Amino acid sequence: MPTTCVVGILWGDEGKGKVIDYLAADTDFVVRFGGGHNAGHTLVLPSGKLVLHLVPSGIVHAHTVNVIGNGVVVDPIHLVGEIDKLRQRGLRVELGQNLLLSERAHVILEAHRQQDHWHEQLRGSGKIGTTGRGIGPAYADRCSRIGLRLGDLLRPERLRSGLAAMVQQKNAWFGPSGLPPLDLEVMYRDLLAAGEKLRPGIVDAGAVLRRAHAAGQRILIEGAQGCLLDVEQGTYPFVTSSHASTGGAFSGTGLPPHAMRTVGIAKAYATRVGEGPFPTELKDELGNRLRIAGNEFGSTTGRPRRCGWFDSVAVRYSGAVSGVTELVLTNLDVLRGFPLRIAVAYRLPDGRTTTELPAFDLDQCVPEYVDLPGFTEDLQQVRQFAALPQNAQRYVQAIEQHTGLPVRTVSVGPGRDQVIVR
Numbered sequence: 044m045p046t047t048c049v050v051g052i053l054w055g056d057e058g059k060g061k062v063i064d065y066l067a068a069d070t071d072f073v074v075r076f077g078g079g080h081n082a083g084h085t086l087v088l089p090s091g092k093l094v095l096h097l098v099p100s101g102i103v104h105a106h107t108v109n110v111i112g113n114g115v116v117v118d119p120i121h122l123v124g125e126i127d128k129l130r131q132r133g134l135r136v137e138l139g140q141n142l143l144l145s146e147r148a149h150v151i152l153e154a155h156r157q158q159d160h161w162h163e164q165l166r167g168s169g170k171i172g173t174t175g176r177g178i179g180p181a182y183a184d185r186c187s188r189i190g191l192r193l194g195d196l197l198r199p200e201r202l203r204s205g206l207a208a209m210v211q212q213k214n215a216w217f218g219p220s221g222l223p224p225l226d227l228e229v230m231y232r233d234l235l236a237a238g239e240k241l242r243p244g245i246v247d248a249g250a251v252l253r254r255a256h257a258a259g260q261r262i263l264i265e266g267a268q269g270c271l272l273d274v275e276q277g278t279y280p281f282v283t284s285s286h287a288s289t290g291g292a293f294s295g296t297g298l299p300p301h302a303m304r305t306v307g308i309a310k311a312y313a314t315r316v317g318e319g320p321f322p323t324e325l326k327d328e329l330g331n332r333l334r335i336a337g338n339e340f341g342s343t344t345g346r347p348r349r350c351g352w353f354d355s356v357a358v359r360y361s362g363a364v365s366g367v368t369e370l371v372l373t374n375l376d377v378l379r380g381f382p383l384r385i386a387v388a389y390r391l392p393d394g395r396t397t398t399e400l401p402a403f404d405l406d407q408c409v410p411e412y413v414d415l416p417g418f419t420e421d422l423q424q425v426r427q428f429a430a431l432p433q434n435a436q437r438y439v440q441a442i443e444q445h446t447g448l449p450v451r452t453v454s455v456g457p458g459r460d461q462v463i464v465r
C-alpha cells in the first residue's frame with residue numbers, strides 16, 4: 044500500500060522521529076497532519092542529534108517532499124526560525140520544492156500563547172500541563188470560526204478583516220482579564236511579513252497529495268503526539284487539542300481514508316509528559332531509574348517524562364481506534380537490567396475487571412500485571428530477532444500476545460541502523 048500512517052500509540056514520545064526517518068528513506072512524501080510545534084521529533088543523524096518541531100522528519104532526505112497538512116496549526120514566526128536553523132545545519136529547505144505548507148492550515152499567534160498560559164494558571168491544580176505553545180487556543184479559534192489560515196497571510200484585505208474580527212473578540216476580554224490588549228496594526232504588519240517569507244511554500248497541499256496518491260507515489264503520514272492525547276479518543280481532558288490518532292490523518296491532509304496502512308509506534312515501556320491519568324506509572328525509584336536509562340526528558344520542553352510499565356490495555360485500545368495493523372517497538376535496549384511487567388487488565392473502582400480503556404476514572408484503575416524475566420545483555424548491536432537474548436524475545440512475544448498486534452520492527456538504539464526487522 045503506497046500510503047502509510049505512523050501514529051504514537053500512547054501519549055507521544057514513542058520514538059516516531061526515528062521510525063519515520065527510517066521509513067522516509069523509501070518514501071516520496073512525508074506529511075504532518077496535526078498538532079503544531081508542541082511536537083518534538085528527535086533524529087540521531089550521522090552529523091548528530093536533530094530535533095524537529097514543525098517541519099516533517101523527511102526533510103533530512105534529499106528525495107522527499109515534506110508537507111505541513113491542513114490539520115496542523117502553524118506558528119509562522121516559529122516556522123521561519125525552524126527553517127533557518129535547519130539551513131544552518133546544512134539541510135536543504137526550499138519552500139515550494141521540498142517543503143509545502145497547506146494554505147488551509149490555521150495560524151498560531153502570540154495571543155494564543157498568552158491565552159494558553161492564562162488558561163493553565165486559571166486551572167490551578169487541575170492544570171493540563173500544556174507545552175504552552177498556544178496549540179489549544181489556536182484550535183479553539185478554528186472551531187469558533189475566527190481563526191486565520193496560512194493562505195490569509197497572502198491576501199492583505201482578507202487578513203486585515205479577519206484579524207480585525209479576531210482582535211475585536213479577544214480585546215473584549217483580554218484587557219479585563221489582565222492579558223495585554225492586541226494591536227491590530229502590529230499584528231497585521233508582522234503576519235504580512237511572515238506570509239511573504241513563507242509565500243513560495245503556501246499551496247493547496249491536499250490537491251498535491253491527492254494527485255500523488257492517484258499516481259501511486261509513496262506517502263508517509265507522520266502522526267504527532269499519540270493516540271491517547273487525541274482530543275476525542277484520548278484521556279480527556281488531559282489531551283492535546285487535535286485528532287492525534289489516525290482519524291486526524293484524513294481530515295488533516297485531505298487524503299481519502301481508503302488504502303492507508305497504519306503502523307503504531309509503542310515504546311517497550313510507557314511514558315507520559317504533563318498531567319493526567321497513567322495507570323502503570325512507576326512513582327518510585329524504579330521509575331527514576333527508567334527515566335535516566337531512557338533519557339526520558341521532553342524534547343520540546345525538557346520536562347522529565349513520567350515512566351511506567353508497558354500497558355497492553357491502553358495499546359490495544361489505541362490500536363483499535365487507529366486501525367493499527369502492526370507495532371514498531373522502540374527502546375527495547377533501555378530495559379536492560381530491569382524487571383519486566385506488562386499490564387493486561389484493569390481493576391475498576393467497583394471491583395470489576397476490564398480489558399477496555401475506560402473513559403472515566405482511569406486514575407482509579409489498578410492494573411493487573413504479568414511478570415516476565417528480564418535480560419542483562421546489551422542489545423544495541425543486535426540486528427536479528429533470533430540474536431536477541433531469549434528473555435527479550437519472550438517479552439516481545441508477550442507484547443504481541445497481549446496486544447493482539449504483530450511487532451514487525453524493534454528498535455534497539457537511537458541510531459538509524461539500530462533496528463531489527465522481522
Ligand code: IMP
Binds near residue numbers: 054083177179281284
Ligand atoms: P498542548 O498540546 O501543548 O496543548 O498540551 C496538552 C498535553 O499534550 C500536555 O500534557 C502535553 O505535555 C502533551 N503533549 C503535547 N505535545 C506533545 C508531544 O509531542 N509529546 C508528548 N506530549 C505532548
